[in-house]
Structures are given as C-alpha cells and as structure tokens.
Amino acid sequence: MIELRPTDVANGGEAVARVDGKAHFVDGAMPGERVRGEVVRSKGSWARVELREVIEGSKASGGMFPTTTLITKKRIFVPVPDALVEVFRVSTGPKEFFVRFDVLSSDAG
Numbered sequence: 001m002i003e004l005r006p007t008d009v010a011n012g013g014e015a016v017a018r019v020d021g022k023a024h025f026v027d028g029a030m031p032g033e034r035v036r037g038e039v040v041r042s043k044g045s046w047a048r049v050e051l052r053e054v055i056e057g058s059k060a061s062g063g064m065f066p067t068t069t070l071i072t073k074k075r076i077f078v079p080v081p082d083a084l085v086e087v088f089r090v091s092t093g094p095k096e097f098f099v100r101f102d103v104l105s106s107d108a109g
Contacts, residue, residue: 001038002049006031017049024049032058 006015006029015029023046029035034056037049070077 001036001052003034003036003055004029004049005034021045022047026051029054030058 002019002024004017004019004024004026006017006024006026008016008031010016010025012025014025014027015031015033015035017024017026017029024039025046026035026037026049028051029037033054035051036053036055037051039047040050041048069079
C-alpha cells in the first residue's frame with residue numbers, strides 16, 4: 001500500500017501524484033485528496049495505483065453548491081462558489097477543470 005496526495009489530473013482523467021520524481025496515476029482520486037492505494041503496475045518513470053481508500057477529501061471533491069449556469073452558443077459559464085475560489089484559482093497558464101452536474105430536485109411540475 002502507498003499513501004499519496006495527487007496534485008494534477010492526467011489527460012485520461014486519472015489523478016497524478018509524484019513521489020521521488022515518479023508519476024503515480026490513480027483512477028477515482030482527485031487533486032488535493034490524501035489517498036491510499038495499491039501499486040498494480042510499475043514502470044521506470046510511472047506507476048498505476050488502484051485506489052483503496054480516500055483518507056482525506058479535497059474541498060473540490062464533492063458537495064452541493066448551488067450556482068446559476070449561463071449557456072451560450074459556444075460556452076458554458078459555471079460560477080465558482082466562494083468556498084472553492086482558492087481551489088480553482090489559476091496562477092499561471094491554462095488549467096482544465098472537470099465539472100459534474102446533476103439536477104437533484106426541481107420545482108417544475
């Protein structure tokens with residue numbers, strides 16, 4: 001078992017944690033979480049880790065935050081709730097975010 005704290009997301013959507021320069025890819029984890037997993041494949045510069053437990057969640061790893069989403073022909077604007085501003089702050093260069101949305105309830109009849 002290995003304990004990791006991913007900091008990025010790879011192109012395939014897996015969380016990435018680095019240990020001594022080696023990239024560890026963890027499917028199902030999110031950046032900022034502290035996780036425990038089992039190394040199931042290891043090569044020279046990378047390893048694939050199977051998630052076993054989320055020890056500590058990230059502020060961005062779940063929860064309901066009501067927002068008003070604006071949809072135009074070419075873009076979708078999703079405001080960042082105040083509680084998550086620091087998690088989503090972009091300091092340099094582009095940053096990719098994955099947003100999950102659900103309609104949990106509706107007043108429409």
